[in-house]
Amino acid sequence: MKLSFAIYLATIATAVLGAQTQVLLPLYAYPGGAQMSPEWQAAVDAISSNPGLHFFVVINPNNGPQSSSDTANGGQCTAPSDANYVEHGCNLDWTTNVDKINALPNAQTIGYVRTGYGSRSAPDVKADITEWAAWNTAKTWDIITFAKNSFQAKGVQPGVVMNPGSNIDADYEADIFGMVTAVVLRETCWTDVSTGAGGDCPEPYTPFNYKTLSSGAGLPYDSSFMSKSAVIVHQFHGPPTASNATLQEQVAGIVGLGLHSTYFTSGSWKTTIATPATIGAFSEFLTQAVTQ
Numbered sequence: 060m061k062l063s064f065a066i067y068l069a070t071i072a073t074a075v076l077g078a079q080t081q082v083l084l085p086l087y088a089y090p091g092g093a094q095m096s097p098e099w100q101a102a103v104d105a106i107s108s109n110p111g112l113h114f115f116v117v118i119n120p121n122n123g124p125q126s127s128s129d130t131a132n133g134g135q136c137t138a139p140s141d142a143n144y145v146e147h148g149c150n151l152d153w154t155t156n157v158d159k160i161n162a163l164p165n166a167q168t169i170g171y172v173r174t175g176y177g178s179r180s181a182p183d184v185k186a187d188i189t190e191w192a193a194w195n196t197a198k199t200w201d202i203i204t205f206a207k208n209s210f211q212a213k214g215v216q217p218g219v220v221m222n223p224g225s226n227i228d229a230d231y232e233a234d235i236f237g238m239v240t241a242v243v244l245r246e247t248c249w250t251d252v253s254t255g256a257g258g259d260c261p262e263p264y265t266p267f268n269y270k271t272l273s274s275g276a277g278l279p280y281d282s283s284f285m286s287k288s289a290v291i292v293h294q295f296h297g298p299p300t301a302s303n304a305t306l307q308e309q310v311a312g313i314v315g316l317g318l319h320s321t322y323f324t325s326g327s328w329k330t331t332i333a334t335p336a337t338i339g340a341f342s343e344f345l346t347q348a349v350t351q
């Protein structure tokens with residue numbers, strides 16, 4: 060799922076951000092209920108502790124927004140029996156906890172839409188986009204509307220992050236970058252022991268190291284698109300050495316390249332709490348790197 064060619068939709072505050080590298084957090088874990096799940100709580104804590112960073116938080120109930128929100132109904136958004144039911148984003152675990160992230164001044168949520176490397180039908184992709192848009196207007200979503208209006212009041216237009224997970228063909232690169240806010244040009248694993256990647260990266264994959272990124276290989280062919288490029292790294296554990304020091308070095312290297320956004324996790328895409336690259340440690344090191 061994680062490397063499906065995806066579009067992330069959001070109201071993205073690019074206009075108010077400087078050129079510094081931000082966080083692109085794929086928060087695909089279940090949010091929990093009144094008590095947030097540990098993964099979500101760790102993310103909220105990191106956002107609150109790093110006010111100098113902007114967090115783009117990708118929300119993905121189940122490869123997109125549809126047929127997945129209401130666990131009580133077998134995963135379907137079907138007929139309401141409960142007074143709190145909302146048609147779009149019907150599971151209040153999602154609505155409540157997404158609201159909590161959107162309420163933070165330096166965070167905004169982004170809806171995940173799967174395109175299956177272009178294999179999924181256009182009507183299905185459009186239906187997911189329409190569904191995400193409806194989440195914004197369903198009851199209990201006043202905070203999202205507020206966040207959206209606030210961004211627009213600052214002169215910020217709605218934006219899109221695209222995630223092909225690898226480079227775009229040089230012939231199309233300018234066209235794609237021209238349409239979106241950011242593109243994930245590399246999403247891969249850190250460890251070079253592929254069995255240790257737990258199926259998290261397609262085989263064979265290129266273990267991540269910012270030093271090996273180059274034009275057309277994780278970085279855009281045209282360097283003027285560096286500030287719109289993102290990298291995401293999973294399975295940040297050894298071998299090779301994955302320590303706080305290595306993480307600091309990698310994060311600082313990415314900041315030095317001037318990329319749009321990044322994210323490291325020591326587990327699969329669902330975890331924010333595996334060490335050493337917890338969302339807290341990663342955000343702390345990114346804050347250090349961008350303020351140096």
Ligand SMILES: *[C@@H]1O[C@H](CO)[C@@H](O)[C@H](O)[C@H]1NC(C)=O
Nearest residue numbers: 302303335339340341343344
């Ligand atoms: C790594 O850094 C984090 C964030 O500062 C810290 O909480 C953690 O204790 C450190 N781990 C080690 C093993 O030093």
